[in-house]
Amino acid sequence: MELTTDRKLNLQEQVKKLKKEKNAVILAHYYQEPEIxxxxxxxxxxxxxxxKAAETEAEIIVxxxxxxxxxxxxxxxxxxxxxxxxLKAGCSLADSCPPEAxxxxxxxxxxxxxxxxxxCSAEIKTLSDIVCTSSNAEKIINSISKDKEIIFAPDKNLGSYLMKKTGRKMLLWDGACLVHEAFSLDKLLELYKEHPSAMIIAHPESEEHILKVANYIGSTSGMLNFVRNSEHDKFIVATEAGILHQMQKDVPNKTLIPAPAKEDNTCACSECAFMKMNTLQKLYNCLKNEDPEILLEEALMEKAHLxxxxxxxLS
Known part of the structure; x- marks a missing residue:
């Protein structure tokens, strides 16, 4: 159910009040709804x-x-x-890598x-030597001695991209993000014909055929920085559409066009259903009731922390 403007503003004020009362901090990914x-x-x-999670002094992290x-x-x-x-806000990519397998x-x-x-899940992290993000993956792969063989998991698209960037051969787990595999190359090329001056920017979780036509490939933050610093004024953005909220705030005078998905949907873009499970109402309820809470065994946390x-x- 869509919130009215008054209800949205009221909930946002209530959340701000609760944050102060409970010494809580809210960390949000770029793919979250704008009101969050x-x-x-x-x-x-x-x-x-x-x-930020490692640095915060807040007692509660939402x-x-x-x-x-x-x-x-x-x-x-x-x-x-x-x-x-x-708690049901999961991840198709994390789910594609079961710990036992x-x-x-x-x-x-x-x-x-x-x-x-x-x-990936906490269990997969316990089986890892080092974790990476799309922002630092290339640096981390390059930090590993050339005489060492590498297993890279769970994203095969990011892994394939990193092999090309670093020249390292890696054993790739066969996992992928449904959102970043949902982009249609045919529709993207048709859209580009309509906007030939646009720069195509893509996240490295996208499939190879999308990356081949991209003018820039980078992490979520990398894409934001590229658009912010670029002299171009029009961009086709191939990642989860939630990024467009912050991106448009950064560059209000530039034109941002979401890359089209294979399936027809209301926004003609690719959205993560898991990310959108979090709503402002759920955020308020969560902070008010201090639930649902993430609970992990101490031994697992110690092993996954390394x-x-x-x-x-390294970052």
Whole structure:
């Protein structure tokens, strides 16, 4: 149900009030609904939010994102309460890498260095040597000794892109993000014909045929910086459409066009149903009731913390 403007503003004020009362901080991903981004203390991509989660002095962290992000915040803050507005806000990419199956693969290649994209479960992180995000993945791959073989999971598209960028051969897990695999090349090329002066920018989780036609490939933050600093005034954006809210705020005089998805939908773009499960109402309820809470076993958190710590030190 869509909120009226008055109801939205009232809820936002109530959330701000609760934040002060409870010494809470709201971390929101760029793919969240605009009304959530508007009241977040920090908005960012996975790397930026991991950093903020590690630095915060707040007693309660409300993570407006998806489950693996809230888990990461809890791993970095085991003594703090970490809340997620909707526990069902999962991730198709994280789900594509079941821990038991991945453990079996790792056992087959015991001498490989295991690099996992942060978009994975806490259990997968415990099986990792180092975690990466799309912002720092290239740097992390390049930091690994050339005489070491690498397993990269779970995103095969990001892995394939990194092999081209770094020249390293890696064993890739066969996982992908449904949102970033939903872009239609045919529709994208038709859209480009209508806007031939536009720059096509894409997230490296997208399929290779989309990346081949992109003028710029980068993380969520990378795309925002590129558009902000570019002399061009029109962009076709191939990532989750939630980014357009912050991007348009950064560049109010530039034209931003969401890349079209294969399926027809109301916004003619690609949206993450999991990210959109968090609503302003759920955020308010979550902070008011201090529930749902992310709970992880201490031993799991300790083991999963090591590869994340290595990533943050390298970044």
């Amino acid at each position: 981004q508007e009241i977040a203390d920090f908005i960012g991509d996975s790397l930026e939010l991991a950093r 993570f407006a994102g998806v489950h693996f992000m809230a888990e990461t915040a809890k791993i970095l803050n085991p003594s703090k309460r970490v809340l997620l507005p909707d 991945f453990r079996k693969l790792k056992e087959q290649y015991p001498d490989h260095v295991v690099v996992t994209y942060i978009n 590869p994340i710590k290595r990533m943050l030190e």
